[in-house]
Amino acid sequence: MYPHQDRFLVNLSYQGEILLMMFACNRFELIEPCYPKIVESILNGNMSRSLPWGGDGEGNVVPPKPQxxxxxxxxxxxxxxxxxxxxxxxxxxxxxxxxxxxxEALYSTDENELTDWLTKLCDNHLEWVCLFFDNDEKQPSTGYEIHDEMLLLWPFEYHAVKNFRARHGLSTPKIDHPLLKTPMAIDHLPNFATWQKPIWYNKMVDKAIDVNPELSFIRELFNS
Incomplete structure (x- = not known):
């Protein structure tokens, strides 16, 4: 549990994975309450400090890889x-x-232009997948951000963009790309309407809210 918890503290790319997965599942309401805190962490420097800054051994700071x-x-x-x-x-x-x-692409209505952007988005997915978990050169800290196994063949960035555009009344072309031909390249639309909360759920939520009242929105997350 704790290694996964720490990923949120030191890894902006992991936060990006979670956010984009929620978009890809069309669960924007789960993320909206988090946005003010995300911006706050950017403005107060916490986000920058959480990145893997390094050194070259000669006293010079080596910045993190582009996010x-x-x-x-x-x-x-x-x-x-x-x-x-x-x-x-x-x-x-x-x-x-x-x-x-x-x-340039997120709200574009030029289908040809958008297709080019989406194709490059999927190309980048394949380029930055961290396939070798024991390879020090291919880790999130060196730019290989996609490291969750279930994301390797899921074009979650494409689906995140598609759902986001639909949210704004825009259609998205289906592109001819190998990543969109995998079994994972389907619409993942979880429905919690029939989800039965385990007996410990409400107690856990109440305790979390007691510690931080700003988390009170959690009570409403799975009501629909």
Missing amino acids: RLGVLAIEMMASERKQTIDWDSANIPVDPFYHRFCQ
Whole structure:
């Protein structure tokens, strides 16, 4: 449990995975209450400090690799609120592709242009998959951000974008890409309407809210 918990403290890419998975499952309501805290952590420097800053052994600071999944997810949320994120001022290096994707492709109505962007998005998924868990050169800290096994063949970024665009009344073309031909390339739409809460659920939620009243929104998350 604790290693997974620590991933949220030191890994923006892991947070990006979680956010984009929720978008890909069309569960935007689970993420909306988190957005203010995400922005707060960017503005107060906590997000930057959580990144894997290093050194070259000669007293020089080596910045973390450009961030990808977290940037994509947060930029998507910011765009809905007509907000911009100043990543440079926040001291967070970003991969320009994901930044530009949200600026140029996210709301595009040019199907040809959008197809090119989506194809590159899926190409990047395959490029930045961390297939070798014991390979020090291919880890989230070195830019290989997609490291959860269930995400390797799931084009969750594509589905996140598709659901986001549908949320804004926009259609999304289905592209001809190997990643969209896997068994995972389907719509994942979990429905909690019939979910039966285990007997410990409410007690756990109440204790969490006692510790941090700002978590009170949790009570409503699985009511629909």
